[in-house]
Amino acid sequence: MTQALIQIRNLHFSRGRSKIFDGIDMDIHAGRITAVMGPSGTGKTTLLKLIGGQLKPDAGEIMVDGLNVHQLKRADLYKLRQKMGMLFQSGALLTDLSVFENIAYPLREHTNLSDSLIRSMVLIKLQAVGLSSAHHLMPSELSGGMARRVALARAMALDPMMIMYDEPFTGQDPISLGVLVKLIRDTNNALKLTSIVVSHDVDETLSIADDVKIISQGKVVAAGTKEEIKHSDSPWVRQFIDGQADGPVPFHYPGDTIEQQLLQDIR
Amino acid sequence: MKALINSVSRLGRGTIFLSKILAGIPQLFLRFQLVVQQVYSVGVQTLFITLIAGLFVGMVLALQLYYTLTTFGATDTLGMIVDLSLVRELGPVVAALLFAGRAGSALTAEIGLMKATEQLSGLEMMAVDPVHRIIAPRFLAGFISMPLLAAIFSAVGILGAYSVGVDLLGVDSGAFWSQIQAKVDFYDDVMNGIIKSVVFGFIVSWIAVFEGYDCIPTSEGVARATTRTVVHSSLAVLAMDFVLTAIMYQ
Amino acid sequence: MFRSIEISVGLFVGIGLAALFMLAMQASNLGSFTSEGSYQVSARFVNIGGLKVKSAVKVSGVKIGQVADIDYDSNTFEAVVVMNIEDKFSQFPRDTIASIFTSGLLGEQYIGLEPGGDIKLLENQSEIRHTQSAMVLEQLIGQFLFSKSKDK
CATH class of the missing domain: 2.40.30 (Elongation Factor Tu (Ef-tu); domain 3)
Structure with a gap:
């Protein structure tokens, strides 16, 4: 197998006193869609920010395209980021710019293209997400699903080698959900991208992912191809995939049992 | 003790942040329309309340002082006293307080919301430094606007005092202006007022952008940061005013 | 859109400078006497x-x-x-x-x-x-x- 595009080795990260990652190893291969799944609050978004170099780990390293993200100089990190697209949960569009200007923004910042060339490139990207006639709208006029599609067009604007999706399916109606699933799969195949999808929506994510990683309580608890995960008999994986209320992740918040607490009240 | 360490580390973060902003300012001159846009939202939108407030403060000063001065038969000095109080003290200070309430809070809220909606992170991931593109233009715009607003406040205040003192109360127009010109010194009074307003503009803009950038990115965090901006920058302006006055008029 | 912003910013700066000028010339002793002449x-x-x-x-x-x-x-x-x-x-x-x-x-x-x-x-x-x-x-x-x- 070829070398992975992203290699994460022994990653430790904590926020305040709570440990988010406690020694994570992960390989993400080029040209595939990798889903990173796990319960809420396990730091999936944090993982993307670590890969993008926005946060610094306590220990461990992240190699992207052969470069150690956290030892790069600022200018090199910014150069690397031009090759990374990221789709934020809220879309993160600049609210004082129109849809067109939002997508043109990275082009204007990083290239010296003429206005007419930028215009055609923006319209092509918008066409790819089906919104070429919405270029004049302001972000406040967009629905949540449309905002994410615009953000996807913006993430693609510089033709990156990879796109990271942060919870792309959360809070979407079934139709926009279908649109997003189709868009993520199509762009990955058409542009030969590497995609990382962070999500806890099991069905949609499994329908497009090639590889799946499940993290919980700071560790990778399962990793493998989609088929391997689907047929895994690990109790962790089964609880997560099947959505069982109780299992390795307990239903009750850890601590004294209710009997003990009631007894304390009596005393 | 813990609160003390927290405040010290905030001060440190704020200073480091300030140095990043200042480092980003030279390249702004290549993209000056970013600054112009911010002068609009920071300065022009504060202009109206500054005009109204300045007019009323000048008129009230004229009324109050007139009745005090009549007991000494010194109403001719009305213009001079109003001018001195506005130019030295009230212009820079009140304009800075208005600026903190109107523009400073708006700056914090805007930047805080951009942080809460991941727009700042989004820029970083587009390999654009938000401190250079978003923060620095706002800071510079505040810094440019503040002395202008303070000057407008004082000028309008003097006109307000003129209309009350001369037109309403019957102070001699010539005495009003000649007393001003005889006693108000350009360097000691007007220049020192301008220096004050420049310092206040620096402080208020700094606190406002820092609070926005440093806030907890939730609606509650943004609301708290906005309140902190108004409280901290008002107190900082008053404290700095004492320090500057002590240095200038010792 | 941007033009109207430019105009109002221009007005603002203009008024501000006029106010400074007034403070300097009309409302202080700078304008009343200079050593020239x-x-x-x-x-x-x-x-x-x-x-x-x-x-x-x-x-x-x-x-x-x-x-x-x-x-x-x-x-x-x-x-x-x-x-x-x-x-x-x-x-x-x-x-x-x-x-x-x-x-x-x-x-x-x-x-x-x-x-x-x-x-x-x-x-x-x-x-x-x-x-x-x-x-x-x-x-x-x-x-x-x-x-x-x-x-x-």
């Missing part, structure tokens, strides 16, 4: 009282200049006052008297000039020979009390 004369006084740099120089109550510099001559034990007088008031005889007066009982002090009868005129950098020092209130009261007690 003026000539200098000096005068020696035994006592200048509360006279300051930028105090007025007046003739018949009209302001014609201001004090530019005050120094002390330790050889003659006198104060040397240099004043700037506007060029258009250049017709002062040599024997003009310079006195230090007080405007009102507690007002500020200024230099009053009284033209004499000489045919020759004061020139730039020349010195006024005849001067009268400031009245010091304490001295006046002292003299008054002294003469009263002598009368008895």
Whole structure:
């Protein structure tokens, strides 16, 4: 197998006193869609920010395209980021710019293209997400699903080698959900991208992912191809995939049992 | 003790942040329309309340002082006293307080919301430094606007005092202006007022952008940061005013 | 869209600069007198009282200049006052008297000039020979009390 595009080795990260990652190893291969799944609050978004170099780990390293993200100089990190697209949960569009200007923004910042060339490139990207006639709208006029599609067009604007999706399916109606699933799969195949999808929506994510990683309580608890995960008999994986209320992740918040607490009240 | 360490580390973060902003300012001159846009939202939108407030403060000063001065038969000095109080003290200070309430809070809220909606992170991931593109233009715009607003406040205040003192109360127009010109010194009074307003503009803009950038990115965090901006920058302006006055008029 | 922003920002900066200009010129002493278009004369006084740099120089109550510099001559034990007088008031005889007066009982002090009868005129950098020092209130009261007690 070829070398992975992203290699994460022994990653430790904590926020305040709570440990988010406690020694994570992960390989993400080029040209595939990798889903990173796990319960809420396990730091999936944090993982993307670590890969993008926005946060610094306590220990461990992240190699992207052969470069150690956290030892790069600022200018090199910014150069690397031009090759990374990221789709934020809220879309993160600049609210004082129109849809067109939002997508043109990275082009204007990083290239010296003429206005007419930028215009055609923006319209092509918008066409790819089906919104070429919405270029004049302001972000406040967009629905949540449309905002994410615009953000996807913006993430693609510089033709990156990879796109990271942060919870792309959360809070979407079934139709926009279908649109997003189709868009993520199509762009990955058409542009030969590497995609990382962070999500806890099991069905949609499994329908497009090639590889799946499940993290919980700071560790990778399962990793493998989609088929391997689907047929895994690990109790962790089964609880997560099947959505069982109780299992390795307990239903009750850890601590004294209710009997003990009631007894304390009596005393 | 813990609160003390927290405040010290905030001060440190704020200073480091300030140095990043200042480092980003030279390249702004290549993209000056970013600054112009911010002068609009920071300065022009504060202009109206500054005009109204300045007019009323000048008129009230004229009324109050007139009745005090009549007991000494010194109403001719009305213009001079109003001018001195506005130019030295009230212009820079009140304009800075208005600026903190109107523009400073708006700056914090805007930047805080951009942080809460991941727009700042989004820029970083587009390999654009938000401190250079978003923060620095706002800071510079505040810094440019503040002395202008303070000057407008004082000028309008003097006109307000003129209309009350001369037109309403019957102070001699010539005495009003000649007393001003005889006693108000350009360097000691007007220049020192301008220096004050420049310092206040620096402080208020700094606190406002820092609070926005440093806030907890939730609606509650943004609301708290906005309140902190108004409280901290008002107190900082008053404290700095004492320090500057002590240095200038010792 | 952007044009209207430009216009309003331009207006704002324009008003701000106009206000600064007004403070500088109309509402302070910067515009009222400059050393350009003026000539200098000096005068020696035994006592200048509360006279300051930028105090007025007046003739018949009209302001014609201001004090530019005050120094002390330790050889003659006198104060040397240099004043700037506007060029258009250049017709002062040599024997003009310079006195230090007080405007009102507690007002500020200024230099009053009284033209004499000489045919020759004061020139730039020349010195006024005849001067009268400031009245010091304490001295006046002292003299008054002294003469009263002598009368008895």
